[in-house]
Amino acid sequence: MVIIMKDFPSCFGENGVQVADSSSSSSSSSSSAAKAAQNLVTCVYQCKLHGRSCLITVTWTKSLMGQGLSVAIDDSANQCLCKVDIKPWLFSKRKGSKILEVDSGKIDICWDLSNARFGSGPEPVEGFYLAVAFDQEMMLLLGDLKKEAYKKIDTSAPVNSDAIFIAKREHIFGKKFYGAKAQFCDKGQMHDVIIECDTVDLKDPCLVIRIDSKTVMQVKRLKWKFRGNHTILVDGLPVEVFWDVHNWLFGNAMGNAVFMFQTCLSAEKLWASQSIFDPSVLTWSSSQKFRDHQVQGHGFSLILYAWKHE
Structure with missing residues (x-):
């Protein structure tokens, strides 16, 4: 075997x-x-970028320093387009955004975990959103605060993103x-x-x-x-x-x-x-x-x- x-x-x-x-x-x-x-929990989602397939990797962490978050975007050629690390926080960085220029466009990564509720692991259970958009078109939207996420991205009428959850890695x-x-x-x-x-x-x-x-x-x-x-x-x-x-x-x-x-x-x-x-x-x-x-x-x-x- x-x-x-x-x-x-x-x-x-x-x-x-x-x-x-x-x-x-x-x-x-x-x-x-x-x-x-x-x-540490890592999740991988298949998404669309300019009509082409890409992967978005979201890693949630929890340590003595607090919660942490990382978002990486990988294109169809296996090249890492961008990666954003939100270092562990105790009283800050629970809400924010990053704007990145990539592939002749703009990627918005926004998050609000200020009222997030967690279970035993590092992934939030509810009361949060994590959004990734390309040129104001939603690629990935996680969490239950969807209306708030669309307001932050300032995109058109809310529609469900077509992201597909394809893999998860977890330490137990x-x-x-x-x-x-x-x-x-x-x-x-x-x-x-x-x-x-x-x-x-x-x-x-x-x-x-x-x-x-x-x-x-x-x-x-x-x-x-x-x-x-x-x-x-x-x-x-x-x-x-x-x-x-x-x-x-x-x-x-x-x-x-x-x-x-x-x-x-x-x-x-x-x-x-x-x-x-x-x-x-x-x-x-x-x-x-x-x-x-x-x-x-x-x-x-x-x-x-x-x-x-x-």
Whole structure:
């Protein structure tokens, strides 16, 4: 079984994550990686720029310094057109805007999180908006304060943007249970995802994945099957689940496992087209082939990095 995850734009280069054998890393580097992961969620949306396809990457962060936000726009040639970092705030920068000149036009990025309400993660739940527009035409609009966003952009009569949610990456933490909220397709139903795996003092640990409290996957003899893939059904759609728990079982205490949920695309067809296979690597980087599948609306990817709290 082979796993190579090559997908999203060049803007992600500095955030690429690789899971490798413990022999290639030390406990100090793993500890640093865990601290760097902090509380971070990255979402990717397919949008239109001048009628051409582009990707907008939104990263929400939460740390001791407060909330943070980053917006990157990547064109159809995998080139990063622009990137705006809104540093963590405590009492400022919860509301603002940026105007950028790009591609013979003007990109407006506006946000208002002054009254935003958050759950356990860094993503706001309600009471906010984040808007991205090109020449006053809305490309991406997130949040429930849509009227306020259109007033800020000063665009024509409000219409729904045609942005499509195609990927999400999230860091989750736990000892035995790891939870996340997830949609498995654009505008799909929200589900509770629970990953259960107890590796402490067990000779034969087991991996269990539940969707909305229903067990959809169970892997026994995990020390022999620490990497693999399995197809489940969610909302009537086939979802391919890939896992790599090598660091949990054989790495240091701060190691993380990686889980990828991929809808619609057949993993066999996708991976068979790749010329280089390395079962010890599961990365988030750039590949035109996989990106083309995503842009055509044929799949959604959810990647979860599960960090173990001792």
